[in-house]
Amino acid sequence: MLNLVLISNPETRRVQLFQQALERCELPPARSISYADLLACRCDLAQFDSPDTIFRFDAPERSFEVDRGFIAAGAELEPEGRHQRISGSAAAQLPADLGRIWYQRQWYLGWCECLKIWTANLQGRILNHPDDIIVMFDKVRCQQILATAGIPIPPILSIDPNDSKSTIAKLMDDRNINRVFIKLAHGSSASGVVAYDRRNGFERAITTVERVVEAGELRFYNSRLIRQYRDADAIADIIDFLTCESVQIETWLPKARLEGREFDVRVVVISGQARQAVIRVGNSPMTNLHLGNDRREITDLPPGLSPTIWAEMLATCERAAACFPNTFYCGIDLLIAPNLKDHYIIEMNAFGDLLQGITWNGEDTYTTQVKMLLTEYNK
Template identity: 30%
Template sequence: MRLENNRAAGDVTFPHRHLVVLGPVSGPRHDAFAQACIDRFGWVPAVLSWDKFLAAPERLQRMLSPGGYLRIDTPDQDVRAIAAVLAAGADEAAATGIETVPVGIETMLAQGDVGSPAQFAFGLVAGITLAERIAQEAGADISIKAVDVACAFDKTRTAARFNKAGLATPRGLPAIHGFEALADAMRAAACSRVFVKLRHGSAAAAMVALARHGTQWRALTTAMLVDGRVRATRAVRRLSDCGDIARLIDRLGPLGLHVEAWVPKISIDGHVADVRIVCVDGAEAFPVLRTSRHPMTNLHLGGARYPIARLIARIGAAAWAEVETSAWRAAALFPASDAIGIDIAVLNDGRRSRLLEANIFGDFVKDLIVGGQTPYSAQLNRIAQRYAAGARTAA
């Protein structure tokens, strides 16, 4: 990506050395945030990769300054950084009975291996906990905290937090570790259609939308088994052989699963639809309508985007206001996060909705602009405002 300086003359500046990113050093997320910084401030921020940080945390200590801001981001597509985060979570994963990845997994990760999402989440939380301490000692602010990350990366814990707050989610089924237990749980709950998700997974990786009709089973999945490993695929696969489905569920079980009822989503132009609302710092919302020919609406899986006005026209302003309220209530349950993506399914009756997930790094949605701003530019504005307020107070 070619980064260009489009900053308007007279725009409020922000000290370059005060903004540090712990995240990817290349890739779409890096490029989008770097461009937002150029547009807003005229410079690209300093970036420290996860692998270098975990190998030598003192690097971050040297980069931060009092009154500064530390932005935490995911490693994105950097397999070396992902492997480093996985290594940081290995002990906790093993202690909790989660399957861990083999040493030297970088090549497999590059080929689409899902690794061990729970192990990755544990490593990420451990790393952010360390980064929090370093930022606090340096007198710098931070974009997220480990307590929010630990919950948001855990679909079961997130659903429980939503439910405790009185927010509706798809009905959850008991934790299962294999196909026979899943079949029993579905029978006991009188539930014939479920989503089987990696409990700590992201981006719909290795997800299974499963339906049972008597003795017949049907599945749509983003997972495939290759040499005994689970690989994520962008081509959603259809499975109808019960044995194939059982082998897949049994293989996913050791990675940790979350099972929920498959709710009937509203459709737009005959395609399944749901909504992501990026909530920024309790002040600004960036909604995007996602549609798909299959149950997974993630854009990288072939989903299409529509203006949110299409959904509002379909369900009405009052129903949409309730969706927005649910998103803000959900975001408020993660108060240590400056931005969070909330996924919501409007049901096919056009009146009810269900909260699906909280995405702690859900602020990257390509080309999403609302009111002339992107989620990144809105965050930079808030960072600059807080810095200016702090500078005035210090003066």
């Protein structure tokens, strides 16, 4: 019998779906441990540990209490960094400010530190292992690993930690590149993403970032409303803020089109095999479904994309997942070029399995995971 421990923010939809998958497979529910309880030292994973225990960390999302805890945990780490910083005691008192982007690098450092501490001496199996989660939560390191393994990725423009809007603009001019993506290195769900277009004295930033100036204070928020900025100073404010928190800067590649709009594909790889996948048809350069983009089934792929080429693309996703051998499942964002042959891995997501309503062999992602675990367990 599988002995599962689920570490999560219990109020999220992910937990409900995973527990439903266990019930569907006639298994007892996983023991649920909250990030909030671990951060407050109200429990310790060691008390649930045994060689036959499987620990599953889920996305630490939708809890400002937990965010505060990770920001506090990162207060004394990387003291020479350029990022915003706040003391641990002050972090614990931060007021909830829905959608605000702040202390992102410090949050990441604290998240990494907590994962390492919580799992340091566990005997049980961990899905996915913190070593892999930590890298996939850093877009710069993740893409470097993929490139080293020969996985096709968009060309990287820069990995200089001291970049700013002015240095990025100079690089674009020097390399005759008009369009780049600037991505918050530790963001998720398109948080802190800027599609930056610069040519002939004209510049434009298409972004999920909302720039707010109020009472003399400059603040930045995540937004589901995609904004366009054309004012040079406003664009500089956004890009300079993001670069201080660490960013991935890559060439903005064209995508194949479906129904007259660009699309990409989220592919979920489970136990090394590409399973569920969804087409994300974009109304903007950011194709995340929660931003109001449309989704289509894989059967809706353009007819010009041959089954052989599609199989090669899925094989690339599996090779990318294999770069993280201690990861049981991950979500991979696949860019298909307009020629329907070339393709690139644009992002890896350690918690990219939330594809509601998308099935493979009639199964959702969570049911597939449970069944594949059962198969391994019963061998």
